[in-house]
Amino acid sequence: MGLLSGLLLFPIAGPVRGLRFVLEQIREEADAQLFDENAVQAELMSLDLLYRQGEISDEEYEAREAELFDYLNAIRASNEGRGEGDEYWEGDAW
Template sequence: MGLLSNILFFPITGPVAGIRWSLNKVLAVAEQELTDDTPIKQDLMELQMQLELGDIDDDEYVAREAVLMQRLREVRAWKERLGQPTAGGPVRVARETDDE
């Protein structure tokens, strides 16, 4: 009976399965784009080269680096939300304690 019902309902279930497959592929590509930090790292390298070549000054470097580092943190946050591994693990900021 299972095969017969699959054959009878194929005009309905076939397109639904195709749409579901397509949406899963779109979701996978979107997640990959959200979590790819390679372009940001390349931008950081280019920024460093511009500083070393004297094309930009220190103030402009610091400002542009802050923007790129914020983008990098956003990518890392997306990776954590999606359950993907992040290099280095979670960032912990050590607090200074008064031992007086």
Template sequence: MAFIIDDILFSPLKFTIWLAKKLRESALQEMTDESQIHDELLTLQMQHEMGEISDDEYEKEEAKVMERLEAIRELKEEI
């Protein structure tokens, strides 16, 4: 009988904890997704090859994207 009462009383708390864990997992998955970074690099390279951006712009933007990629990889190692 006590177990049923405990389940009823603690179910909102258990649901909140479960939801927080799922949100954390989802956020971590999104934060560590490298596919978007690879797409940005590919787009940047295509813009450079088509002459839409200069060599200097390409190098600056590539450096920024590579920094983000490195940060993602470091985060994955920490996890």
């Protein structure tokens, strides 16, 4: 885009570029929160604590634990697909 056309189109192109930048930032933050393994692990620990304190039943614990492990596995598979695997992960060893 030439200088003249850039100046003439700036009132339209400038806000569009700014909006695109903001939307990309929002998407990146949403992805970071959605694919946060630490948050899921913290929720698993919280669930375990509730179970040990007797605040939830065996059925509730098992159902929620299965959901969280499925979600954690999906996050890990997604991260591997995007090339964002954990550097310390080596097969079955933590």
